[in-house]
Amino acid sequence: MNDTTIPDHNEYQPELIEQEVQALWSSANTFKAEEKPEQEKYYCLAMFPYPSGKLHMGHVRNYSLADVIARFQRMQGKNVMQPMGWDAFGLPAENAAIKNNVAPAKWTYDNIEYMKDQLKQLGFGYDWDREITTCSPDYYRWEQWFFTQLYEKGMVYKKTAEVNWCAVDGTVLANEQVIDGCCWRCDSPVERKAIPQWFIRITKYAQELLDDLDDLDEWPEQVKNMQRNWIGRSEGVEVDFTLDDGDALRVYTTRPDTLLGVSYLAVAAQHPLVQHLAESNSEIANFATQCQHSQTSEADLATAEKIGMFTGRYATHPITKKKTPIWIANFVLMEYGTGAVMSVPAHDQRDWEFAKKYDLPIQQVIASEDTTVEVDISQSAFTEKGVLINSNEFNSLTFSDAFEAICAHLEQHKLGERKVNFRLRDWGVSRQRYWGTPIPMINLDNGDNVPCPEHELPVKLPEDVALDGIISPIKSDPTWAKTEHHNKPALRETDTFDTFMESSWYYARYCSPNASDSMLDKDKANYWLPVDQYVGGIEHAILHLLYSRFFHKLLRDAGLLDSNEPFKRLLCQGMVLKDGAKMSKSKGNTVDPQSLIQQYGADTVRLFIMFAAPPEQSLEWSDQGVEGAHRFLKRLWRLVEQFNNDDNNSPIQDDDTNALHVKTHQTIAKVSDDFGRRQSFNTAIAAIMELCNQIGKSPSASKAVKQSALETAVLLLAPITPHICHKLWQHLGHEEWVIHARWPILDESALIQDEVDIIVQINGKLRAKLTVAADSEQQDIEKIAKADPSIQKHLDGKTERKVIWVPNKLLNIVAN
Numbered sequence: 094m095n096d097t098t099i100p101d102h103n104e105y106q107p108e109l110i111e112q113e114v115q116a117l118w119s120s121a122n123t124f125k126a127e128e129k130p131e132q133e134k135y136y137c138l139a140m141f142p143y144p145s146g147k148l149h150m151g152h153v154r155n156y157s158l159a160d161v162i163a164r165f166q167r168m169q170g171k172n173v174m175q176p177m178g179w180d181a182f183g184l185p186a187e188n189a190a191i192k193n194n195v196a197p198a199k200w201t202y203d204n205i206e207y208m209k210d211q212l213k214q215l216g217f218g219y220d221w222d223r224e225i226t227t228c229s230p231d232y233y234r235w236e237q238w239f240f241t242q243l244y245e246k247g248m249v250y251k252k253t254a255e256v257n258w259c260a261v262d263g264t265v266l267a268n269e270q271v272i273d274g275c276c277w278r279c280d281s282p283v284e285r286k287a288i289p290q291w292f293i294r295i296t297k298y299a300q301e302l303l304d305d306l307d308d309l310d311e312w313p314e315q316v317k318n319m320q321r322n323w324i325g326r327s328e329g330v331e332v333d334f335t336l337d338d339g340d341a342l343r344v345y346t347t348r349p350d351t352l353l354g355v356s357y358l359a360v361a362a363q364h365p366l367v368q369h370l371a372e373s374n375s376e377i378a379n380f381a382t383q384c385q386h387s388q389t390s391e392a393d394l395a396t397a398e399k400i401g402m403f404t405g406r407y408a409t410h411p412i413t414k415k416k417t418p419i420w421i422a423n424f425v426l427m428e429y430g431t432g433a434v435m436s437v438p439a440h441d442q443r444d445w446e447f448a449k450k451y452d453l454p455i456q457q458v459i460a461s462e463d464t465t466v467e468v469d470i471s472q473s474a475f476t477e478k479g480v481l482i483n484s485n486e487f488n489s490l491t492f493s494d495a496f497e498a499i500c501a502h503l504e505q506h507k508l509g510e511r512k513v514n515f516r517l518r519d520w521g522v523s524r525q526r527y528w529g530t531p532i533p534m535i536n537l538d539n540g541d542n543v544p545c546p547e548h549e550l551p552v553k554l555p556e557d558v559a560l561d562g563i564i565s566p567i568k569s570d571p572t573w574a575k576t577e578h579h580n581k582p583a584l585r586e587t588d589t590f591d592t593f594m595e596s597s598w599y600y601a602r603y604c605s606p607n608a609s610d611s612m613l614d615k616d617k618a619n620y621w622l623p624v625d626q627y628v629g630g631i632e633h634a635i636l637h638l639l640y641s642r643f644f645h646k647l648l649r650d651a652g653l654l655d656s657n658e659p660f661k662r663l664l665c666q667g668m669v670l671k672d673g674a675k676m677s678k679s680k681g682n683t684v685d686p687q688s689l690i691q692q693y694g695a696d697t698v699r700l701f702i703m704f705a706a707p708p709e710q711s712l713e714w715s716d717q718g719v720e721g722a723h724r725f726l727k728r729l730w731r732l733v734e735q736f737n738n739d740d741n742n743s744p745i746q747d748d749d750t751n752a753l754h755v756k757t758h759q760t761i762a763k764v765s766d767d768f769g770r771r772q773s774f775n776t777a778i779a780a781i782m783e784l785c786n787q788i789g790k791s792p793s794a795s796k797a798v799k800q801s802a803l804e805t806a807v808l809l810l811a812p813i814t815p816h817i818c819h820k821l822w823q824h825l826g827h828e829e830w831v832i833h834a835r836w837p838i839l840d841e842s843a844l845i846q847d848e849v850d851i852i853v854q855i856n857g858k859l860r861a862k863l864t865v866a867a868d869s870e871q872q873d874i875e876k877i878a879k880a881d882p883s884i885q886k887h888l889d890g891k892t893e894r895k896v897i898w899v900p901n902k903l904l905n906i907v908a909n
């Protein structure tokens with residue numbers, strides 16, 4: 094390059110170049126994505142943020158990861174789409190509104206404006222024309238429309254379900270508003286209250302949601318397992334015990350092999366049998382109410398103290414015909430199976446604890462398959478599967494044989510049938526909060542419900558409201574809910590949707606964000622979907638990802654798109670820590686991205702974040718690390734400047750030239766694999782740094798090879814630090830922008846080494862290093878090694894026992 098093209102500003106000044114480069118991208122519409130059927134598409138998506146005020150480091154990490162992947166794929170020649178938007182409904186807006194006396198809508202839109210500017214400063218390559226804001230009626234109208242479609246299909250129903258209720262304020266509380274069992278506002282004790290709510294039948298898709306996990310081979314195993322456990326498929330049997338009046342008390346068990354060990358039956362307090370008995374027995378009635386009040390979560394119940402009450406009734410065992418007592422027990426859930434269980438204290442720990450407490454018989458019916466193991470049921474239940482004993486004709490059967498034999502027996506006598514159950518419950522989508530999508534249903538005088546007709550959509554949420562913090566403005570407004578149905582006065586639903594509704598389909602709407610006459614443009618959805626790479630926090634492993642997968646299947650079954658799953662590859666990033674604790678406002682240990690950008694520039698922040706840890710692991714914040722990243726960028730800048738100013742007087746040496754050429758291509762090979770397959774960005778950066786070191790140490794390499802090494806470093810870094818790389822690429826003589834450049838091409842032949850270094854060990858200790866021809870034979874190396882004085886010294890007087898040979902790497906002689 095001649096002198097006239099040497100840039101006059103030869104200092105690295107991120108504050109100048111970042112704004113300049115961002116302005117170039119913006120005026121050229123660089124990140125606008127369009128469907129191009131002839132080009133391979135790549136849809137890269139990071140979980141959209143809740144507009145809470147300003148970005149935190151967790152956001153920066155999430156969005157840097159996705160942006161690096163998007164830019165890398167672009168350099169691979171793919172047609173990349175990377176959209177961004179706002180998960181804008183939710184409770185924090187209501188809390189902020191009360192605190193600052195500003196309407197939730199205004200607070201939300203102001204935050205969006207501020208955070209959008211921050212995202213731009215970080216240089217993320219978003220197609221802003223696709224921006225989605227979920228609190229906009231243009232968005233939620235389609236959610237409302239889709240809900241009415243689901244209603245027509247029978248996929249939606251209303252039933253009473255319990256909520257947290259503050260009797261003093263007369264309002265429902267979100268879980269976050271219950272603090273140590275009391276109302277966050279008035280501190281009075283929170284009760285459980287049953288009110289009518291809307292549900293979507295996700296359970297109809299339980300099996301498919303489970304099965305399709307097997308096809309998601311680019312998802313972390315951990316996330317798939319969390320989903321499997323949440324769906325909780327279990328194979329068992331429903332067994333009938335006969336009541337005195339001839340009716341059946343049906344229980345669900347996964348262990349029919351223990352049927353002969355049943356000592357009592359246990360039913361939930363809400364079981365119809367209990368309700369029936371309660372009508373004529375006040376003691377039972379009182380006990381049932383008491384159970385209901387002390388009801389806790391399923392997880393707590395497993396460890397909570399077992400309480401129960403004998404009903405005074407018996408039912409006949411289906412095989413032994415013995416009279417079996419029926420108990421009410423707090424550990425039995427009405428919502429699972431049949432709400433009744435056969436209790437086998439010898440082989441189930443909950444049953445065992447209950448039996449000990451109420452002095453019920455404990456009869457062992459399973460022995461260990463390992464005959465040397467003596468089972469002791471006096472201290473706890475023996476819960477393993479084994480061989481049947483004390484079970485009449487079923488004795489000595491193993492678990493699976495007994496399962497089959499007992500099922501067959503029950504089915505033959507019409508006393509039971511096989512049943513698959515799921516832990517997964519239908520999705521309750523009603524929230525009694527204001528700042529959410531109004532549920533598009535109309536409640537009629539006669540108690541019936543009808544969906545809002547399509548021409549009335551969207552049912553708009555009023556935005557200019559004042560909040561008193563107690564009751565939702567659309568509930569307190571005497572007119573908002575008033576409407577008509579067939580010329581008769583009727584009332585709109587005043588509950589709003591769970592905000593998981595909005596985040597369940599936004600990824601699909603990004604494909605046609607402005608479609609005004611349909612929820613999705615099918616051709617566009619089919620072009621872009623599934624998302625090729627989804628990046629987000631592990632805290633969304635279960636609900637958000639399960640609901641999105643469910644919605645995708647609903648969209649498919651409504652004919653709106655064709656694929657089965659929304660997200661092909663998933664990356665869950667780890668947390669950002671400071672001094673070992675999660676960086677968070679409540680802990681007061683946050684580092685503000687904004688001030689870092691001002692001090693060092695976005696490229697330094699992005700580089701540090703990508704370098705400090707592998708993506709899935711937690712990232713420990715380090716001020717020195719940020720400094721280090723900044724120093725590296727300054728050094729890179731200087732390397733390019735020096736190269737351009739270099740008159741190259743030093744004689745060219747073939748060895749240096751060759752070594753730098755090899756290093757360049759080794760780096761391309763490593764970084765390509767690290768970015769693509771391994772998604773290990775920290776090791777990729779380390780490799781690029783090594784390459785830069787070698788450039789610095791190779792003054793006598795040829796100019797062409799130096800140029801190529803520098804260009805390679807700039808190209809490989811471009812996805813991570815795009816602004817500086819834009820400038821350096823120009824400084825290296827390119828007119829084309831680096832954002833339009835292709836990923837460097839690997840010269841495989843450079844990787845074939847003529848010579849390799851072999852480590853020679855004696856008894857595992859390093860004793861010599863030999864440089865030999867690549868692919869040498871073991872006996873040749875042994876000869877060279879044994880001729881080496883430093884090896885001879887250590888072998889002297891010893892007998893050789895064994896030689897371990899790792900081709901091209903290591904020779905270890907074991908001797909004593």
Ligand code: ANZ
Binds near residue numbers: 347425476514
């Ligand atoms: C007898 C038995 C014997 C059981 C034994 C276990 C071990 P999963 O795998 O989760 O489906 N169960 C059934 N319905 C219940 C309910 N509504 N509330 C509480 N517990 C319930 O678990 C099924 C097992 O959980 C069933 O198998 C039943 O106890 C219990 F040695 O029946 B088992």
